[in-house]
Amino acid sequence: xxxxxxxxxxAVRLMVPLLLAALGELISERAGVMNIGLExxxxxxxxxxYVVAVQAWGVPTAILIAILAGTVVALLMAAxxxxxxxxxxxxxxxxFVLVPGVTSFLYIQGGWTGGTPALPTLSIPLLSxxxxxxxxxxxxxxxxxxxxxxTVIVWAMFARTxxxxxxxxxxxxxxxxxxxxxxxxxxxxxxxxxxxxxAGLGGAALSxxxxxxxxxxxxxxxxxxxxxxxxxxxxxxxxxxxxAFLIAVxxxxxxxxxxYSDIPLQLLGALPWVVVILMLIVSARMRSxxxxxxxx
Amino acid sequence: xxxxxxxxxxxxSAARLGSLKIVAxxxxxxxxxxxxxxxxxxxxxxxxxxxxxxxxxxxxxVGEVLVRATPLLLIAATxxxxxxxxxxxxxxxxxxxxxxxxxxxxxxNTADLPTGLVxxxxxxxxxxxxxxxxxxxxxxxxxWKVNEIISTLAFNFIVIAGLGYLLNGPMQSDFANxxxxxxxxxxxxxxxxxxxxxxxIGLIVAIVAVLLLWAxxxxxxxxRLRVFGANPSLARQAGVDPRRYVVWLMTLGGAGAGxxxxxQVAAVDHRLYTSIAEPVGYAGLFVALLGALxxxxxxxxxxxxxxxxxxxxxxxVGAGVSPEIVHVLxxxxxxxxxARSPRGAALLGNxxxxxxxxxxxxx
Numbered sequence: 166x167x168x169x170x171x172x173x174x175x176a177v178r179l180m181v182p183l184l185l186a187a188l189g190e191l192i193s194e195r196a197g198v199m200n201i202g203l204e205x206x207x208x209x210x211x212x213x214x215y216v217v218a219v220q221a222w223g224v225p226t227a228i229l230i231a232i233l234a235g236t237v238v239a240l241l242m243a244a245x246x247x248x249x250x251x252x253x254x255x256x257x258x259x260x261f262v263l264v265p266g267v268t269s270f271l272y273i274q275g276g277w278t279g280g281t282p283a284l285p286t287l288s289i290p291l292l293s294x295x296x297x298x299x300x301x302x303x304x305x306x307x308x309x310x311x312x313x314x315x316t317v318i319v320w321a322m323f324a325r326t327x328x329x330x331x332x333x334x335x336x337x338x339x340x341x342x343x344x345x346x347x348x349x350x351x352x353x354x355x356x357x358x359x360x361x362x363x364a365g366l367g368g369a370a371l372s373x374x375x376x377x378x379x380x381x382x383x384x385x386x387x388x389x390x391x392x393x394x395x396x397x398x399x400x401x402x403x404x405x406x407x408x409a410f411l412i413a414v415x416x417x418x419x420x421x422x423x424x425y426s427d428i429p430l431q432l433l434g435a436l437p438w439v440v441v442i443l444m445l446i447v448s449a450r451m452r453s454x455x456x457x458x459x460x461x
Numbered sequence: 462x463x464x465x466x467x468x469x470x471x472x473x474s475a476a477r478l479g480s481l482k483i484v485a486x487x488x489x490x491x492x493x494x495x496x497x498x499x500x501x502x503x504x505x506x507x508x509x510x511x512x513x514x515x516x517x518x519x520x521x522x523v524g525e526v527l528v529r530a531t532p533l534l535l536i537a538a539t540x541x542x543x544x545x546x547x548x549x550x551x552x553x554x555x556x557x558x559x560x561x562x563x564x565x566x567x568x569x570n571t572a573d574l575p576t577g578l579v580x581x582x583x584x585x586x587x588x589x590x591x592x593x594x595x596x597x598x599x600x601x602x603x604x605w606k607v608n609e610i611i612s613t614l615a616f617n618f619i620v621i622a623g624l625g626y627l628l629n630g631p632m633q634s635d636f637a638n639x640x641x642x643x644x645x646x647x648x649x650x651x652x653x654x655x656x657x658x659x660x661x662i663g664l665i666v667a668i669v670a671v672l673l674l675w676a677x678x679x680x681x682x683x684x685r686l687r688v689f690g691a692n693p694s695l696a697r698q699a700g701v702d703p704r705r706y707v708v709w710l711m712t713l714g715g716a717g718a719g720x721x722x723x724x725q726v727a728a729v730d731h732r733l734y735t736s737i738a739e740p741v742g743y744a745g746l747f748v749a750l751l752g753a754l755x756x757x758x759x760x761x762x763x764x765x766x767x768x769x770x771x772x773x774x775x776x777x778v779g780a781g782v783s784p785e786i787v788h789v790l791x792x793x794x795x796x797x798x799x800a801r802s803p804r805g806a807a808l809l810g811n812x813x814x815x816x817x818x819x820x821x822x823x824x
Contacts, residue, residue: 201610245800254549254610255750255799262743263792267497270785274501381785389614396608431629435622438615442601445612449605 172417173301180413181305181312182207182371186391187398187405188319189235189363194395195323196356197336197349197458201257202242204388205264206361209234210368212268215379218281218372224307227281228369235365236358238264243357247350261388269381280378284308308370315363320402332356336456364388390441397444400455408444412437486797494790503782512772522771524658528729530767531663532557532721536745537752537759538670539717542677543710544754546690548602550714552595552613553721554742555620559594560587560719561726562624565632565642565733568649576648583649583723591719592712594620599711603704609711617742625735632733642733651728663724667763670717675756686710721745740787744770747795766791 186207193200213234217227238260245256284306293303323329331352334342339349371387372379390412398404419433495505516526536553543550563586571579594616601607628640635643651661677683686706689696693703725741726733744766751766752758773787 241796245796249800251800256796258551258610259792259796259799262788263796266785266788266792270497270783270789271501273783273785274503386614386618389611393611393615396611429626429630431622431626434625435619438618438622441615442607442612445607446601446605449607 168421170296170300172414172421173298175420176410176414176417177301177305177309178413179375179416180409181308182367182375183387183391183394183409183412184312184316184406185308185367185370186364186388187394187409188315188402189360189367190391190395191398191400191402191405192319192332192356192363193353193360194459195336195400195456196332196353197339197456198242198246198353198357199253199257199392199459200242200357200360201254201389201392202238202260202264203257203360203364203391204384204386205260206235206238206242206364207368207371207384207388208265208268209238210365211372211383212272212368212379213365214369215281215372216275216277219277219279221282224282224284224373227373228366231365231369232362233365235361235363235368237361239357239361239364242361243354247353247357265382265384272379272381277379281373283377284374306374308366308374311366312370315366316402316406323402333456336458338457386438390437393441393444396455397448399448399451412440415440490790490793490797493793494786497789498782498786508776508782512768512776515775516768516772521658524655524660525771526764526767527655527658527660527664528767529770530763531661531667532724532741533745533748533766533770534667534759534763535663535670535717535721535724536714536742537717537748537763538667538674538756540714540746540749541674541752541754541756541759542683542686543714544749546686546706546710548707548710549610550595550598550613550711551610551743551746552598552616553714553718553745554738555613555617556591556594556715556718557722557725557738557742557745558617558620558624560591560722561733561737562627562722563587563590563719564649564723564726565645568645568727569643572646572648574648576652579646579649580651583727584720587719587723588716589719591715591717591722593715595715595718596708596712599708602711603707613711617738621735621738624733624737628733628735634732640735645727645731649727650731651724659728661724661728663720663728666720666724671756671760674759678756718742718745740770740791744791747791747798750798751794 186203189206190200190203210231214227214231217230218224242256242260245251245259246253286304286306287310288300288304293299295303323333331342331347335347335349335352335356342349342352368384372383376383391409394408394412395405398406398408415437419430419436422428422433495509498505498508514522516522536557540550540553564583567582567586568579571582574582595613598607598609598612598616601612602609625640628642632642633639634641651663653659653661654664677686685696685699685701688699689701689703689706697703721741722737725737730737748759748762748766752760752762769790770787773784773790776782776786777784
């Protein structure tokens with residue numbers, strides 16, 4: 166029982182960065198932009214949040230700056246893929262190499278050391294007393310509650326609002342949208358900015374919330390895992406949330422299993438990637454509601 | 462870069478405008494990197510001079526540039542056919558690591574055999590294991606339409622994880638408690654071809670690969686590949702099986718990357734480290750793209766990036782600059798290239814189209 170509680174607790178904690186980034190990627194892919202640069206947006210957010218937190222400017226400032234940093238990378242993505250109409254895959258791959266390179270370079274040259282101040286745990290009275298799932302679901306740091314609120318907001322946006330409808334329409338048929346007097350270019354740019362903001366927040370959740378420090382290569386391919394999560398989730402919010410939780414459970418098990426068994430830690434590191442590949446195979450066999458401009 | 466402008470089919474004034482644009486991109490990239498260096502308190506001019514001296518100052522330095530350029534050229538030459546067909550095999554790092562692992566295992570276990578045999582076994586072993594790692598994503602794409610960008614990247618992480626396990630466990634050197642293998646025996650190191658430098662026979666292998674690529678472009682197969690890249694459904698009607706092409710093109714890229722891994726471990730590092738593929742793996746892909754998928758282009762691009770990689774390494778010693786700066790440069794260059802390159806695979810299939818895009822102002 167204690168094992169189960171520990172696993173669910175750390176799974177929920179590890180899920181938060183993935184979920185935030187997945188919401189962002191979901192918005193940009195629904196608008197028809199396959200954003201491989203997500204990794205860069207997360208790295209920018211993680212690094213910016215770390216630097217601000219180490220300077221002791223407070224957690225709210227750190228979160229804001231992280232969102233801003235993710236947005237700046239998103240603007241690069243938008244400039245390259247939406248405005249100049251370059252190859253979106255290659256632009257994203259360039260950001261995948263460039264941004265983590267810049268943040269690691271600045272981190273090493275800047276000589277920052279030390280962890281970030283610990284985030285306070287916010288417990289909801291009574292509910293957090295429920296055995297097994299209580300502390301996992303109702304006693305987490307601020308990023309968890311932000312992620313839950315944002316998940317509901319993004320879901321409501323796609324299910325209930327004209328904005329959500331416009332975004333999905335641009336992903337399916339930009340030409341049709343244009344005849345209705347909506348600029349696909351503007352919708353895609355806004356979708357990418359939203360994606361950058363969410364991914365930047367996810368990066369901050371990684372460095373401030375989940376790890377409590379910055380290390381070079383902190384994102385470590387999570388941006389790509391998130392892209393696979395969105396594809397397997399068939400571009401739905403509930404699918405993305407479920408996928409993020411699945412990968413987070415694997416991550417959490419990885420930490421625990423290494424304690425109790427002889428399976429080497431390095432081999433367990435390959436596990437999420439094997440699951441990602443299996444997820445992609447399974448998703449190819451499911452009925453597709455993929456944004457039509459994303460045909461690949 | 463002016464060579465592209467000269468060869469481009471567009472009119473004189475447009476070509477001039479095009480070369481102006483390339484100059485503007487070069488100035489912008491250099492300026493951004495210089496600004497980044499200045500931000501962290503390094504004199505960009507001194508760093509530039511250090512890089513220039515390190516890469517072209519002495520015959521030995523030129524040899525080091527050739528050593529860096531060799532694997533890049535080999536990877537690029539084998540990636541070009543798949544890129545022409547619109548397949549993005551981003552898995553070179555994983556395939557390279559697998560090749561290096563195979564070469565290391567073979568070299569460590571055949572120390573008593575004569576050099577010629579060891580080299581042959583290492584070459585074949587590394588080539589085959591690189592091909593195997595590339596074959597799986599190719600099969601996944603052909604059979605289940607799994608996006609090859611994500612699956613090849615996933616394989617990079619899987620192979621590096623496996624390598625991390627082996628180098629921390631069964632293969633770890635007794636000498637130190639670090640993730641590294643035993644040193645490779647002398648019988649497995651590659652013979653050098655230019656006296657006074659470390660340039661090795663791998664260079665000849667890479668040049669042969671480029672010549673084969675050149676011949677391929679003039680062959681019927683090369684024509685089919687171009688049709689396949691430009692219009693897959695037309696190619697299918699003409700009797701091209703797209704699935705088989707996807708699998709073979711991916712596997713071909715793995716062969717080059719695997720051989721490059723052998724050269725890295727047997728001629729440069731002489732020990733296997735987990736960082737074997739950094740940053741050679743991705744740089745090979747960049748060479749193919751920057752060389753406009755053209756045999757002459759990739760030779761020039763490989764030399765240029767070879768200078769950059771070697772210069773970047775010496776910056777760490779000479780000017781105290783972290784080698785991450787190489788990633789920054791690579792990313793900026795690729796960004797500039799991608800912003801100018803067309804959206805789909807169709808136009809990528811035509812080298813002239815890509816070249817004129819580099820130089821002409823017309824979209």
